[in-house]
Amino acid sequence: xxxEKLLTCPSIRAGEKYRAxxxxxxxxxxxxxxxxxxxxxxxxxxxxxxxxxxxFRIVWWADFENDQERYANEIQGILVxxxxxxxxxxxxxxxxxxxxVSTLGVGTDHLDLQLxxxxxxxxxxxxxxxxxxxxxxxxxxxVAAARKLPEAMKSATDTATPFNYNILGKKITGSxxxxxxxxxxxxxxxxxxxxxxxxxxxxxxxxxxEKEAALSLEYYSSLDKLxxxxxxxxxxxxxxxxxxxxxGREQFKLMKKSAIFINIARAPVxxxxxxxxxxxxRTIQAAVLDVTSPEPLPxxxxxxxxxxxxxxxxMGANSLESRxxxxxxxxxxxxxAIQGKAIPREVVL
Amino acid sequence: MxxxxxxxxxxxxxxxxVKIVEEHFRVVxxxxxIKGPEKYNNDIQGILVxxxxxxKRVxxxxxxxxxxxxxVSTLSVGTDHLDLELxxxxxxxxxxxxxxxxxxxxxxxxxxxVGxxxxxxxxxxxxxxxxxxFDFNIMGKKITGSxxxxxxxGRIGYKIAERAYGFSMKxxxxxxxxxxxxxxxxxxxxxxxxxxxxxxxxxxxxxxxPLLPTTRGMIGKKQFELMKNSAILVxxxxxxxxxxxxxxxxxxxxxxxxxxxxxxxxxxxxxxxxLxxxxxxxxxxxMGANSEESRxxxxxxxxxxCIAGVKGxxxxxxVLPPTQKPGKLH
Numbered sequence: 001x002x003x004e005k006l007l008t009c010p011s012i013r014a015g016e017k018y019r020a021x022x023x024x025x026x027x028x029x030x031x032x033x034x035x036x037x038x039x040x041x042x043x044x045x046x047x048x049x050x051x052x053x054x055x056f057r058i059v060w061w062a063d064f065e066n067d068q069e070r071y072a073n074e075i076q077g078i079l080v081x082x083x084x085x086x087x088x089x090x091x092x093x094x095x096x097x098x099x100x101v102s103t104l105g106v107g108t109d110h111l112d113l114q115l116x117x118x119x120x121x122x123x124x125x126x127x128x129x130x131x132x133x134x135x136x137x138x139x140x141x142x143v144a145a146a147r148k149l150p151e152a153m154k155s156a157t158d159t160a161t162p163f164n165y166n167i168l169g170k171k172i173t174g175s176x177x178x179x180x181x182x183x184x185x186x187x188x189x190x191x192x193x194x195x196x197x198x199x200x201x202x203x204x205x206x207x208x209x210e211k212e213a214a215l216s217l218e219y220y221s222s223l224d225k226l227x228x229x230x231x232x233x234x235x236x237x238x239x240x241x242x243x244x245x246x247x248g249r250e251q252f253k254l255m256k257k258s259a260i261f262i263n264i265a266r267a268p269v270x271x272x273x274x275x276x277x278x279x280x281x282r283t284i285q286a287a288v289l290d291v292t293s294p295e296p297l298p299x300x301x302x303x304x305x306x307x308x309x310x311x312x313x314x315m316g317a318n319s320l321e322s323r324x325x326x327x328x329x330x331x332x333x334x335x336x337a338i339q340g341k342a343i344p345r346e347v348v349l
Numbered sequence: 350m351x352x353x354x355x356x357x358x359x360x361x362x363x364x365x366x367v368k369i370v371e372e373h374f375r376v377v378x379x380x381x382x383i384k385g386p387e388k389y390n391n392d393i394q395g396i397l398v399x400x401x402x403x404x405k406r407v408x409x410x411x412x413x414x415x416x417x418x419x420x421v422s423t424l425s426v427g428t429d430h431l432d433l434e435l436x437x438x439x440x441x442x443x444x445x446x447x448x449x450x451x452x453x454x455x456x457x458x459x460x461x462x463v464g465x466x467x468x469x470x471x472x473x474x475x476x477x478x479x480x481x482x483f484d485f486n487i488m489g490k491k492i493t494g495s496x497x498x499x500x501x502x503g504r505i506g507y508k509i510a511e512r513a514y515g516f517s518m519k520x521x522x523x524x525x526x527x528x529x530x531x532x533x534x535x536x537x538x539x540x541x542x543x544x545x546x547x548x549x550x551x552x553x554x555x556x557x558x559p560l561l562p563t564t565r566g567m568i569g570k571k572q573f574e575l576m577k578n579s580a581i582l583v584x585x586x587x588x589x590x591x592x593x594x595x596x597x598x599x600x601x602x603x604x605x606x607x608x609x610x611x612x613x614x615x616x617x618x619x620x621x622x623x624l625x626x627x628x629x630x631x632x633x634x635x636m637g638a639n640s641e642e643s644r645x646x647x648x649x650x651x652x653x654x655c656i657a658g659v660k661g662x663x664x665x666x667x668v669l670p671p672t673q674k675p676g677k678l679h
Contacts, residue, residue, distance in 0.1 A: 041484045082485065132493035136516060140467045140492075143460040147640070150473045152633040156617065157625050163617035163634050165401040166362045171640040173452035188493075195515015196456060296476065296483035304477050312472035313483050319467075319491040
């Protein structure tokens with residue numbers, strides 16, 4: 001029944017259609033989930049589709065919109081990737097048998113958790129699979145910004161830019177790193193920073209004495225006291241009402257003029273316009289943003305045109321192993337909920 | 350001013366160092382020296398040189414004209430741009446700066462490694478360049494838990510390994526000398542006496558050997574074939590440690606995944622060199638020691654040695670004529 005639809009669906013490529021037709025029998029046993037779409041740049045790359053298909057029959061958003069009646073009653077789970085599909089009460093109204101919303105990532109700030117709780121729908125995330133990968137990325141951004149790697153590359157390879165032996169960067173070894181948010185990722189960043197013999201300070205709403213002792217970290221209960229002591233500041237907090245806009249004009253003023261700011265958390269943790277001001281007035285030396293408001297920034301946005309700003313397209317978890325692992329983990333949680341079993345990585349509402 | 354000894358200096362950017370050098374010496378900068386060497390030749394007692402300035406090699410063509418030269422102080426780790434044999438023969442002292450920039454170079458080696466692994470240059474281009482689409486799916490290579498092969502385990506090599514260990518990388522190393530058990534244990538390092546035996550196990554290979562007859566061209570076609578297809582090569586040593594043409598082939602054919610090189614021959618590469626047009630390479634302009642602190646520290650140390658040489662006092666970081674087996678990489 002649903003297979004003819006799959007075989008004619010425009011968002012599934014020819015190769016997948018062939019394989020789908022071969023798997024006809026086994027497909028019909030698998031539960032149905034709703035998810036967004038395939039797009040090599042903006043959504044799932046095609047390589048992850050077979051991972052999902054191990055567990056589920058997939059209803060792509062475009063097909064669901066075109067023919068809700070056909071699928072609505074069968075959909076038992078929603079996989080959310082990159083914030084899509086957006087979970088609204090209108091959507092939930094159409095899905096009487098929905099058991100779980102599984103978001104394929106760490107954050108849950110894009111979900112209306114109260115709404116889901118009120119409807120008795122389970123929620124899962126993937127808070128741990130990509131921790132190493134994101135920590136690697138945090139350090140990569142720190143060292144690349146400190147030592148001006150993008151500028152260096154341009155100098156050596158772009159024939160229009162002079163070859164410059166004197167691109168001088170900021171010392172890394174022995175400098176001080178302030179980590180804002182010492183969760184899974186923040187802790188791993190501390191481990192890597194220590195390999196560079198950096199002095200590591202941290203601020204978190206919860207003090208973590210065991211972690212402090214393990215790595216000889218210095219705790220600051222106040223963000224404002226942490227900032228003036230740091231050569232690098234990296235924000236690694238979830239987006240909550242408390243962390244929303246936590247880095248603004250006052251915070252940038254408290255930082256050293258020579259300091260570099262790195263955000264791998266969520267864009268709204270930073271008051272973006274105030275960051276622009278701070279950079280333009282040289283209140284801080286440089287900034288690195290893996291997340292911006294919006295993503296992507298509009299072409300004329302000042303952040304895209306400042307030489308002391310590095311922007312990257314939200315790639316913290318982007319190793320193949322990590323991304324595949326996140327999809328796999330999300331599917332496991334979704335399956336468990338559908339089968340009425342204990343849900344790994346459940347977000348307790 | 351007349352009391353200060355005269356040195357000739359060829360340094361990459363002398364404005365950075367003028368104060369430090371002029372505190373102790375009268376200086377003729379290379380660009381001025383070559384306009385009228387006769388004015389200076391008899392008075393020059395020291396040469397300050399690094400690997401970046403206009404004077405590319407200190408050999409007979411210069412030394413023959415400097416009868417009162419006492420010391421050549423190179424503001425670098427390497428000495429391959431000096432004709433050491435000739436200098437020793439003529440009783441001219443030589444000094445270098447082997448350790449001030451070690452941390453800085455180690456930081457840079459790892460920066461290139463992680464930058465290439467996670468494709469940051471492409472990421473920045475994707476986000477900032479309006480001609481390139483914004484791409485959420487630029488997939489990099491796993492770093493945590495991967496295996497790094499460090500070729501050359503001297504001061505810098507060991508520091509690179511310490512940083513890699515911080516990423517929970519498994520450290521393998523090659524050197525003509527083996528470190529102590531304690532040093533190995535500290536970072537979980539495994540010794541290989543043969544580069545060829547080590548290469549097949551590595552996700553990342555980083556070169557940090559001095560340029561010697563035994564290390565020239567040590568990474569060539571055979572070594573690229575021994576490496577994993579998924580491996581990334583990083584060079585913060587000297588360009589000639591790699592067979593550069595073989596590197597081009599290996600990258601074109603995807604015999605290895607990618608490379609990040611801080612050194613090429615020549616520097617810079619000609620505009621039409623194939624390495625400029627590959628998409629699986631990072632090239633940077635010889636900047637291993639490029640933090641302000643490090644560069645300044647190197648000049649201070651080099652000047653200190655030069656003063657000692659001119660005064661006939663014991664010289665810090667003197668490079669002595671070889672009395673031991675050649676090939677020591679520390």
